[in-house]
Amino acid sequence: MTSHRQDGYNTAVEGFRDREYPMLQDAVYLDHSGSTPCARSLMDAFSREITHTLYGNPHSGSLSSQLSTSRIDDVRLRLLEFFNADPSEYDLVFVANATAGVKLVVEAMRALPHGYSYVYHQSCHTSLVGAREDAKQSLCVDDSDMEYFLGTDSLSLPIDAESAILFAYSAQSHMDGGRYPLSWSRDLKENSNGRSEPLYTLLDAASFGATSQLNLSSADFAADFTVLSLYKIFGFPDLGILVVRRSAASIFDSRRYFGGGTVDLVTCSRKEQWHSRKSQFLHERLEDGTLPFHSIMALDSAMTVHSDLFGSMDRVGQHTSYLAHRLFHGLQSLQHRNSSPVCVLYTQHPDSATPLGIGPVVSFNLKNSAGGWVSLGEVEKLAGLQKIHIRTGGLCSPGKVAAALKLEPWELKRNLSAGFRCGADNEIVGGKPTGVIRASLGAMSTESDVDRFLDFVREFFVEDCSAPLSLPRKTFPHSSVSSPIDMHVKSITVYPIKSCGGFAVPPGVRWAVRTEGLAWDREWCLIHPGSGEALSQKRYPKMALLRPVIDFDNGVLRVSYIGPVNGLGHPSEVEIPLSANPGLSAPRSKQMYSRVCGEEISAQAYVSSDVNSFFSKSLGVPCVLARFPAGGIGLCSRTVKARLQKHQHQQSETYRTLPGSFPDIPSPPDSDSDSAKQSGQRSILLSNESPILLVNRSSVDVVNEEIVRRGGAGVPDDSYRANVVIETAATSRERNGNSAWTEDTWNKIRIGQHEFQLLGSCRRCQMVCVDQMTGIRRQEPFSTLARTRRFDGKVYFGVHMRHEPGSGDLSLSSQSPALQVGDAVTVEAWLS
Secondary structure, three states: OOOOOOOOHHHHHHHHHHHHOHHHOOOEEOEOOOOOOOOHHHHHHHHHHHHHOOOOOOOOOOHHHHHHHHHHHHHHHHHHHHOOOOOOOEEEEEEOOHHHHHHHHHHHHHOOOOOEEEEEEOOOOHHHHHHHHHOOEEEEEOHHHHHHHHOOOOOOOOOOOOOEEEEEEEOEOOOOOEEOOOOHHHHHHHHOOOOOOOEEEEEEOHHHHOOOOOOOOOOOOOOOEEEEEOHHHHOOOOOEEEEEEHHHHHHHHHOOOOOOOOEEEEOOOOOOOOEEEOOOOHHHHHOOOOOOHHHHHHHHHHHHHHHHHHOOHHHHHHHHHHHHHHHHHHHHOOEOOOOOEOEEEOOOOHHHOOOOOEOOEEEEEEEOOOOOEOOHHHHHHHHHHOOEEOEEEOOOOHHHHHHHOOOOHHHHHHHHHOOOOOOOOOOEEOOEEOOEEEEEOOOOOOHHHHHHHHHHHHHHHOOOOOOOEEEOOOOOOOOOOOOOOOEEEEEEEEOOEOOOOOEEOOOOOOEEEEOOEEOOOOOEEEEOOOOOEEOOOOOOHHHHHEEEEEEOOOOEEEEEEOOOOOOOOOOOEEEEEOOOOOOOEOOHHHOEEEEEOOEEEEEEEEOOHHHHHHHHHHHOOOOEEEEOOOOOOHHHOEEOOOEOOHHHHOOOEEEOOOOOOOOOOOOOOEOOOOOOOEOOOOEEOOOOOOOEEEEEHHHHHHHHHHHHHOOOOOOOHHHHOOOEEEEEOHHHHHHHOOOOOHHHHEEEEEEOOEEEEEEEEEEOOHHHHEOOOOOOEOOOOHHHHHHHOEEOOEEEEEEEEEEEOOOOOOOHHHHOOEEOOOOEEEEEEEOO
């Protein structure tokens, strides 16, 4: 493969990328199969045109409207030329995206007198798979099936011979970049000449056409319908096209629906109802309603700028292919210290590919040095912190992903029954991953993008496992009764509104402990009224700047916003009654449904415009305050999710040494393990997994030492958003050494007079990287935690716990349990 340093492509892109693609500065964007960024000069050219030229609705007759119509015709012709399509053989229909083009074809096929039968290749995108639902019958085929069908003199498919057949496939797999012959359409038609009903072919060229020249004039090309997404080529505008071979246009005669602009005359009366469709051009009949004519104008600038920057699509294809080779071989070469491979690659080896080649897509999964799968969620979290943009999951390629991961239909049903959904965190089910990692390259990708991504994988996922350390379970001397470590509560914090700032309990104040956790902790949340999702700092880091104060004297929760606010008249704070106030919240019958941590709930939504406006204006996003009080049932209640894993109970064990890992760190209990037994049906409010989260200050200190050693700045306790932070007395540290990580081995502890059951380690996400004072994201501490506290592909820090009421204890303190800063902490039982 020739390096494009020789012809100057890579150097040229590096020269203009900061100017043309400022959004890519300091970023590694490897999701071009999803969408590619747009050039600044494209937006500048479009802006100049749209602000200096008056364009009217093309369905009108004014001069501005006629100008729009002319420009649309010009752009349509130029696009056909871009794909080397003869206008006498093809018509081009503007659609919202490739999926919309597929739906147009399906609408027409299902309206045929005998309907249609559907054959689709295993590599098809979900949007093509969905076309089977309207077919009389459907058949999914793989490469071996295609070899058989094309190797016979006449096409013999095990489907209804009385209906038309629609065969669909992708020119390039969205999942692994594998390419399929454009000649399949021609060969299938030649083999189907003996059929009484016609065979039509639908080609998904969205992935292929993003970086390669789609040549519709080729003798091999014979698809009747071709769909593409233009934003994958140019970045803007967000449009797709359906290219129709004129010889197949008759199938649209049966399409029933008609929209504005597609008919010459319509009658609407009690006497007669009929219409006359436009008949001069196919696109006139299929482009329902007013076209997005401004977006179509932008395509003219998009094609010009793309040519100016990158030359031909062939040059783009050669460059991206070279980069894909570089990335593939780089990932393939990665090994752990024990020589086990880091990556399981699903993309075919470029050097052994067919003459069709491989698209600029590399799909893979990661394994640790023990052979276990690395969580996709952890990869994506770490990549985000490093400003690396990749795609993980099923990639809307269900057949190809299932085949690559050897997932049988019964396993997929089991996963669904177990609660797995696309985008869920439990990506490893039954010892198999449920998705893959995809890195895809585009016209403005460079060698440095590939090299930075490879460096990222090396830094965080290549393990130094040459000397596994034997871990003593008992870091400190202890008995079954108590621990000699002198520990006490350093701070207590409650978070009244989920994901917002915390309220530090003042020293000397005893704070009530309830079944659901600390009093007033995460009893409210902010809900997006459009999506119904509870807002989180992961997406809206400014939530950290919403600071609560619980004022018992006045019976209110007072919330202030300390960040900058756009616009005048924004109040500095809002007060919310601690008691239920029916004047502020909607009636119970109108409770608001939401999702918290993927779980559906029903909460009492506030109807006060003053309250909701305060939060919406502070965050710059529409939201509604809702309350989730204790004592609910059904969707008005939640239960503990934290749990222990069996490996936590082993007396002795070894653990893998991760890059830069701390010595003597035990494998923590996994709080979301499928194999572990649930820790009872205890209630929680809106916390993620458990009633109370505890963090050991000694462990915070060790993490900070590692951050500083690597040139960073340590992070404060509040980054971990714990309810209780404990610390070890200086005299105890001098006597026993550092008590970091001992919390991983505790079973029960006593704080003051009250006993607490430890439930498991807390799985961490990038939310710990939000500076709670400024609301600004940073890389730490998650980057360091990922290097040092990753077990079974997941990152842990801190432990979940719940209060254990004393059996038979009728004392006042037992009836009204409470904690305060300074309470002594002792270990009552260790994990055995």
